[in-house]
Amino acid sequence: MNAEELLVKRAVSGDDQAFVKIMQLYKEELYKTALAYLKNGDEALEAIQEVTYRAYKSIHQVRDASYVKTWLIRIMINYCNDQLKKNKREVLGEELLQVQEISEDHSGLEIKDAMEDLDDRSREILTLKYFHDLKIKEIAASMQCPEGTVKTWLNKALKALKGRLEEKGGNQSV
Template identity: 35%
Template sequence: MEELVRKAKRGDSSAFAELVRLCTQSMYRVAWTYLGNDEDAADAISETVLVCYEKIETLKKDAYFKTWMIRILINQCKDILKHRSRIQSKAEMQESAFEDSGYIDCEWKEVLSCLDEKYRIILLLYYTREMDTREIAELLDISRNTVITRLARGRKLLKRELEGGKIYG
């Protein structure tokens, strides 16, 4: 992958296209986990690809291309969520949550929203996408032990929140 990154940095668009192809499935999983629908996930992915193409020369370490791209994708997803919340009022969101069969998902995401992102994304991938800790580690480019630790801490923080305590961390 590093050789493809070097070629892409030199302007080889086919190398960049291959990098995108190699990362598409991972990007889709992350985007769908954040956004919950295919249309918004596709928007986030396409915007991420454009930003990465335009800014690839700013990537400092070629080995971290996938991590860099996923970070940009997460930021794009957050932007879409902000935009979505500005468009819909809370009343509209509550109405659509009851009409939608995904009401439980909305509740789950609301509960998780008070957690730090590093715990939230792992809990979402583990429970809603049913990925195992090895898959999550590969996707996020972190060690499996880090995933296991964050999963345990996230559960503990979530339990504390559900029992009415405050979450710190």
């Protein structure tokens, strides 16, 4: 067992100084991860504070000392994804407005017809999101893929639908 693993074992046992040392060891990697997701230095520093708190609360759950770095990075990624979701609610609201604009400019029949031309995955995602009102998280669970992937697919599907409607109707204002 190496020195880091011994440190983790001490931290899991309740040694606060060992926990602080672990956070010192990985703070740079955690900061880089936060910066990559959040694209803002201040938000990345705030993320480190929050992740430190979350890790401290649940350090006793670490089962394998050799995976503590992965565990910390996973906490950081989850936190960053939560922050991005909060920040993107407005963007998702805009996407919904785009779909509403599409449906205002085209009849339901035109939309269904245009959706028939889309690939199966795009049709499925659009149907789940806008006709069944499922959240991204629920779609990701049902399709067994990451939420980020669903968001990418949804964005592509919306663009493709818009393109199909423009081709069929010649409406360039959408």
